[in-house]
Amino acid sequence: MASYDSEKFSNDEKVTIHHVEEVIPQYTDEEYNHLKRKVDRYLLPLMWLCHGLQQVDKACVGTQATFGLREDTGLVGQQFSWLTTVFYFTYMCFEIPSIILLQRYSMGRILSIFVVCWGFVVLSIGFAQNFVHLITLRALQGVFECSISPGFLLVVGAWYTTREHPSRSLVFQSGYAGVSIITDSINYGIGTVTNKNPDFEAWRYMSYFLGSLTIVAGIFCFLLLGTPSEVRWLSAEEKKIATARILSNNTGHDRTGIKDWKWGQVRECLVDPVFWIAGANAFLGSVPNGALTAFSGILTTSYGFTSLQNILLNIPKMIFSVLYFVAIGLLVTRKKDLRMWTMAVSALPPIAGFLIIALLPNEPQYKWTKWGGLFMTSTYVVGTFFSWSLIPSNIAGRTKRTVVSSITFVGYCVGNMTGTQIFQAKDAPRYIPGTIGCVSCLGLQMALILLWRSILVMRNRRRDATMRGLGMSEEDRDKAGLEMGERDHTDFENPYFRYVT
Template identity: 70%
Template sequence: MTQALEIATLPMEAKGPLEIPTDSEKEKEKDVEKDPAMVMDAEISEKSSVAAGEIQDDAVPSYSEEEYRKLKRKADRYLLPLMWLCYGIQQTDKTSIGTQATFGLSKDTGLHGQQYSWLTTVFYITYMCFEFPSNIILQRYLMGRTLSCYMLCWGVVVLCVGFAQNFTQLVTLRALQGFFECCISPGFILVVGSWYTTREHASRSLVFQSANAGFGVIANLILYGIGSVQYKRGSEFQAWRYMSYFLGSMTILVGCLCLFLLGTPSEVRWLSPEEKKIANARILSNNTGHDKTGIKKWKWKQARECLIDPCFWFAGLNAFLNSVPNGGITAFGSIINTNAGFTNLQVILLDIPKNITSVLWFVCIGIITSRKKNLRLYFMMVSVIPPVAGFAIMASLPNEPQYKWTKWTGFFITVPCVVALFLAWTLIPSNVAGRTKRTLTSSFTFVGYCVGNMVGSQIFKAKDAPRYIPGTAACAVCFGLEFFLLVAWRVILVTRNRRREKQLAEQGISEEERIERGKQLGEQDCTDFENPYFRYTM
């Protein structure tokens, strides 16, 4: 039963191509029984004829490798720096709450008990609630314009945080921030899927995701400069407010830039009509169609398919397990390090080598995965092992001066953990075909991400200060469980690919035929289950 679902074929009731003269009907039926590929050819022909009426430019012209390379280089020049900047700003806007807390945010706004934790929790509650509707909006309307409008709105919210006077105002603004920031990560994953081939998904996604640490170096230096003013002028200069003024203003400026440059191939103004055709033709090898051929109608069949696909559940659970530690460290990392004996300015500076190491690890993975196939899950497994030891060190050592550098080392070796989350996101455009199925998988993954961050911010309780032993120990356990989940995920994908290769070999279908048929079904919004020529990336 499972195998039948995984290698599902199209309905075998194609009428047009399979109608034959009565006098040779029996003879033809015998031929079909001997060669099942004839049935598939007939089905593809029928679906292609139907799609021709729905999709303009159905006959995709062929282009030279040089034309494809030229288009790819142009896309890299425009998109990668812009997405890197946007993603870096978003991460800094989201996580700066931890730095601001060490510069008096809690004291100046009268926070007490778990109120500070709720500033992170409420962010992810609204992030989660509006994740799915935002995903639908992104795929139904102009993606670039929609993302830009969201970015402008959250820039205004971050700016307003600097004017907050109490918990009510802060928690309202953080809720609005989660609402507007919910679409940036899934949106960028969809943009990458509409521009790049499957082999390039990991490296291009890692470029903008490296801003999580890379832009952090720049932001930390600026925040350090703002924070140092407080040391000179005294507590009357509330540095955390000026951090919000700076971050909010910068977000608004970059959002304006995105209005003119960000989008899918059919949206952007910096491609000629011919270049747009080249861009769409280039990604047909992904077997997922392109941004014009995707059928926007909701398909309940694809939604049901998600429920029986173990990889759908793996994606969400992996995001949850990785995000529990992420939520805790985002909200409490700076506090844990100041409790260990560092000043708030030292904590900002100590984040810089951590961020640089993270960028180098991202670059290494990006280069290797762009040259060699099926290594993503291996890198994800390797990246969750050091954090287990890191959180164990933080949980076990006391906050004594002689241990502060050892505890910081434990904090430092948690650096690779985010790779297991970010690379999992790149598997969505690479491994999930069908617009409805991809939308649901993306949404469910980010639901896991949100719930994990909410849990992570709540397991670090005020009563456990200053060491927060239960919270740090729970983070170590999450990474251990994530490792075994990643192993199971890869085993399933390898098994699926082998079964499909075996079936196609029995039918005598060559690799060239497989690729061509896969493209045709991909253009018709078939899922990876419905397309037997689809190959999973690992």
């Protein structure tokens, strides 16, 4: 161990440095890599499927609307918009209770129950006869789906190192695009029956199909999903290796602080500008998400495409999204400090796309150009999804991480609700006020992300300067940071913590 001036450290810090080797077992790179590959095989495909189904299930009403859902259930005025608004309202209301459940009890079991429950709700939408039935079921859908995104971020934080967070988070977050390619192909087959039998209510069978598929996925979750201390597919020694791997994040292991709610960490959130920026970023990035979730299919058909063409045209969008997610996932994994630059740059194409949608008339000669504008909006989700991966990487302290996750998903829900409501029925078919609103939100989000990055960079520079003044080696700093993370210290309390950007 490198030498340092012991007079410059408190007794606790001296104990930290010398005790940390007792806390962290030593394993070889080969053992770590073998475990990482095993975890990838078990968890990533499952999270990819479940997160993709969650996004597909909640967005399917947009496709179903083009196959007669509104007419068959007698929806009028803003009632269709409220089907998405109520989803995010209950999503928001039950977000914090669900996160507390995930933090305090078996994460894998809770998530599995929620997946199965929302699968039955989606299945039941196929039997709805009126607005009351639909809005009740969509409210229940929001209750059960609210746990998946924060739950999977907690799972990623429990299994992977900070450097691996963005690539693994993007794997499951790319599930929407990947799963959509599969489900849209099947929904297209369901929709073609309408051409042979006009009385066939294709939208109902889309719900039957998606709900059944989600229930099956939930059953697999019971068998495979969980944190290192919960799953049954690891040996006792492999669980120790998994714990040793994540201690390098300076945030403790998957059981750190699980029974303690620390109000001091809550108060710390309120004075941390990153807490408020995370919530505002989630809101601004989710306004276009809410709009496109509900109205993408309606916009496409308004340009002159048929309902079946709308499904087919969605497939190349999703293929591009998968490729884009893979590309930026590889980029930020191999190159440090590019996450937030990627978030900001990814807002530029959607801004241009929404302007094309708003400014060009719905004339036949412009229909492909307008669809091209819709295609350009595909990258808007990066600013929101990448910010989620910053939570396990940049927030230490279990209670603080819970509170920051909560404000992020509250912003996400409020933004989505706003997005559905700024697209008013009276503005159809071009919805100019709504599209301009989306442009404004994305522009503000870009500026906010750059401010966010500047704050984190300045914090790292101050801490590096302090450590250089103390004369500590990088090895000593790393070991001290590991121990303080194990004790559930926050990123403010741990002077050895470093933020990723």
